[in-house]
Amino acid sequence: MVDDRKLAVLRAIVEDYVSTNEPVGSKALADRHNLGVSPATIRNDMAVLEEQGYIAQPHTSAGRVPTDKGYRLFVDRLSQVKPLSSAERKAIESFLAGAVDIDDVVMRTVRLLAQLTRQVAVVQYPTLTHSTVRHVELVPLSERRLMFVLITNTGRVEQRVVELPNVVDEQRVAHLRAMLNASLDGCGLTSVPDKVADLPELLPTEDRPLAATILSVLLESLVDRHDEKIVFAGAANLAGADFTVGLRDVLEALEEQVVLMRLLGETSDLSALTVRIGSENPYTGLQGTSIVAAGYGSGDKQLARLGVLGPTRMDYPVTMGAVRAVARYVSQILAAS
Amino acid sequence: MVDDRKLAVLRAIVEDYVSTNEPVGSKALADRHNLGVSPATIRNDMAVLEEQGYIAQPHTSAGRVPTDKGYRLFVDRLSQVKPLSSAERKAIESFLAGAVDIDDVVMRTVRLLAQLTRQVAVVQYPTLTHSTVRHVELVPLSERRLMFVLITNTGRVEQRVVELPNVVDEQRVAHLRAMLNASLDGCGLTSVPDKVADLPELLPTEDRPLAATILSVLLESLVDRHDEKIVFAGAANLAGADFTVGLRDVLEALEEQVVLMRLLGETSDLSALTVRIGSENPYTGLQGTSIVAAGYGSGDKQLARLGVLGPTRMDYPVTMGAVRAVARYVSQILAAS
DNA sequence: CTTGGCACTCGGGAACACAGAGTGCCAAAC
DNA sequence: GTTTGGCACTCTGTGTTCCCGAGTGCCAAG
Secondary structure, rough: OOHHHHHHHHHHHHHHHHHHHHOHHHHHHHHHHOOOOOHHHHHHHHHEEEEEEEEEEOOOOOOOEOOOHHHHHHHHHHHOOOOOOHHHHHHHHHHHOOOHHHHHHHHHHHHHHHHHHHHHEEEOOOOOOOOOOEEEEEEEEEOOOEEEEEEEEOOOOEEEEEOOOOOHHHHHHHHHHHHHHHHOOOOOOOHHHHHHHHHHOOOHHHHHHHHHHHHHHHHHHHOOOOOOEEEEHHHHHHOOOOOOHHHHHHHHHOHHHHHHHHHOOOOOOOOEEEEEEHOOOOOOOHHOOOEEEEEOOOOOOOOEEEEEEEOOOHHHHHHHHHHHHHHHHHHHHHOOO | OOOHHHHHHHHHHHHHHHHHHOOHHHHHHHHOOOOOOHHHHHHHHHHHHHHHOOOOOOOOOOOOOOHHHHHHHHHHHHHOOOOOHHHHHHHHHHHOOOOOOOOOOHHHHOOOHHHHOOOOOEEOOOOOOEEEEOOOOOOEEEOOOOEEEEEEOOOOEEEEEOOOOOOOHHHHHHHHHHHHHHHHHOOOOHHHHHHHHHHHHHHOOOHHHHHHHHHHHHHHHHHHHOOOEEEEHHHOOOOOOOOOOOOHHHHHHOOHHHHHHHOOOOOOOOOEEEEEEHHHHHHHHHOOEEEEEEEEEOOOOOOOOOEEEEEEOOOOHHHHHHHHHHHHHHHHHHHOO
């Protein structure tokens, strides 16, 4: 029913529509692609494709436009991810290599991706879930305040100022610091609560209130950041494109961490690309947009996800290539640091 | 030449135009504001105001629209900053009070300001220039790597991973850490380079390469952040407004740190509001937009600036009130922490 | 199954007319 | 001298009509 030629027609429709942004007709198809058949034949094929739901016409007697289902078929079976040019690879590598800390890595990544794809790029900060504790530091700020700093193996730093229940001297702080490090060093963040639970009992009675205060802040900071930080860039690239939904809605969605979170999704293993097309999108306010996302991480653990958001009518092979490449390079950078 | 009634007319024009977004004619003015004169009189006044350059007509025989010069006069002499309602104050206070660290403060502030003004909000991170060193920490990560952390009195944390020239033991690191803290504690960031210059000489010869490496990273991190970090929020609010310049240009400008920097400006003392109207704007790509900005800081030192960007046709009294209020509350928060 | 022919449909642009809001100016009134 | 009503004039924006052309579906012939 859907033979090879029909698939070729669908591919041609998607490609033409993506590049011209106008409904594509049978004549234009016959001209631009050498399919070896006449417009009339193509029309017949198009009628079938339309009946199957792969394409649609905006108005009676206009050209055809791919539906979400059509794009899906295109992405799954009719296209292959387009690798980047070596010049682009070079550029990515050198741009990312200059990063000085984790904030910088994320910032550079999101900008790079936006520039590369000419879409809106979204990058999630490396999750703490799979991270391990590298060091805990307690810094006295004044008699009754200290700063608590947690450094993870991904270079991420969590800091909190703690108000103390009573005046403490340097001695006790040093002791507590040593204990914390001895107990937590190299420990996965998810298991920190368990490890920490027994600690106060090992301390002299007079230190317990102090320890309890600090530990509660520590635990709180872990919970707080369970909703991960997400940044985006390239909003200017939205200005040209017109969505079925208003530009305002898209911008609003982008500023909602929670929505971004859900957009990037969570499934799939590290190297797989996720493509969400139009209505497949979990967030109803973003009809007419597609998301291409991938996981990244150091080693074999997926730390977080990144991707781009653009109009359903996007160049999937190129976008997918860029997202995949950037995800890989970021993984490299993180593994090296 | 420009008597009181003409000023009243100008004020009325600005107010009406801001609220309706349509050129305002003499008849409408006479109706909506009770100026006590007839449309014909108003027409005469308007002719004079136009000749002076305060208003203009988009086309022959359309209503009048304020020029940048007109808005300027309005802001300087015809309006007074509108204070927030007590409900709004409450909301601000409680929203900002929940912040856990400096990132959180900035993030909350920018969102708050965007929501309050329904414009794009821009907030600069507290500058390091006027900050003082609260603590320096050296954290060994492995044999040849350590993390260097600088904590300032504004709660800001700078961190860098340092690759060491040779293997060092805990002992030496501790010594260097103690020296650094003794030397830098409480010292203004601008004077750090001076203080640090003599340090290597006080150390035993074998420690000098180590010290030099770390110090160079320290100095570098100060320079790096001399271009301060700026964030914005509320881009969605741009969607409705139409600028003389394209939406794309505005969004692009917003993603350029350097441009944002110049937009916020640097002059003026702590409590003053800066208003840049249309062509007064230092960045030519943003014709048709105005910026309302204010400094904020803890105590009497200005740490950084914040503000909003919107169409020239904005409600200045309300916007100025919101910016001023938020700047004050942020200052309070920072002073308290 | 493919192809050329043909009648049909509709969207979008050009041409046009028109109402409405607003102006400028002038002479009369205060 | 300032204010006012009257009046002619000038635009913009909107609605209408009309027509072209791209594109389709169908059909009969290859």
